[in-house]
Amino acid sequence: MNLLINVDHVATLRNARxxxxxxxxxxxxxxxxxxxxxxxxxxxxxxxxxTERDVRLLRETVTGKLDFELSTAPDVVAICCDVAPDLATLVPERREEITTEGGLDVPANAERLEAVVPQLYDAGVAQVSLFVDPVPAHIRAARAAGANAVELHTGDYANARTADARAAELERLAAAAAVAHDEGLRVHAGHGLDYRNIAAFCDAVPHVHEVSIGFAIMARAILVGLDTAVRDMAARLRTA
Structure with missing residues (x-):
């Protein structure tokens, strides 16, 4: 399972001052x-x-896979098309949210998604993913909209407070991953995954090619250093 690291929180710290x-x-x-x-x-x-400056420099310097998360706002879609990352992940976005709060309601936004997804492919983006809750109908709608991947929202699992609740969320995620796989979609996952919950996730959820983790790694890096924080998470995925 591959590890993609979100660097948004580094920019948040920079911009705070x-x-x-x-x-x-x-x-x-x-x-x-x-x-x-x-x-x-x-x-x-x-x-x-x-910022757009960051986007363009990341495109020039990242040697592994580059995942551009974006809403369907026309100006941001245009930048993504110009940059042509390896992966574009379409996510819901509200101005007042602290972080992304859930998956796209794909059926409700089908018309806009069916317009944006082909734009991204035409610009040379090889993988287009929709960030979705583990809901089979939304996964099938993602396929119908033209996506070739989905990123399963793992926030409800990460936020579950009891063992029973965590087990139930893992069952939902496993079933959703199976649906995505059967639909021919590449399966990604992310949101709230950390050093304590990643092993159980990897054990329970099949077909996941890569996970996206940001906050947990950057928070740990403050205490142990970025290199150690990354290596620790990568080691957990290698042994999963």
Missing amino acids: AESFPDPVHAAARCEHAGADGIVFHLREDRRHI
């Missing part, structure tokens, strides 16, 4: 050197963390 550091581009290079298989970033409509 309107400084030029820490630089998410430099952090991305350190992550790859320490064993990450790729880098994730989310260019939000309000540019609250990652």
Whole structure:
């Protein structure tokens, strides 16, 4: 299972003081050197963390897989098409949210998604993924919209407070991954995965090619250093 690391929180720290550091581009290079298989970033409509400058430098410098997370806002879609990352992951976005709060309601947004997905392919993006809750109808709708991958939202699993609740969420995720696999979609996963819950996730959920993890790794890096934080997570995935 591959590890893609989200560097948004490095940009959040930089922007909190309107400084030029820490630089998410430099952090991305350190992550790859320490064993990450790729880098994730989310260019939000309000540019609250990652900026267009970051996007273009990440495209030039990342040597592994580059995952551009974006809404369907026309200006952001245009930038993604111009940059042509390896993977574009379409996500819901609300200005007032702290972080992405759930998966796309694919059926409700089918018309817009059916317009955007071909644009991304035409620009040279090889993989187009929709970030979805583990709901079979939304996964099938993602396929109908033209996506060739889905990223399963793991936030409900990560936030579950009891063993029974965690087990139930793992069952939902496993069933959703099986549906996605049967639909011919590549399966990714992310949101809230950390050093404590990743092993159980890997044991329970089949067909997952890669996970996207950001906050847990950056939070740990404050205490142990970025290289160690990345290597620790990569080691957990190698032994899963």
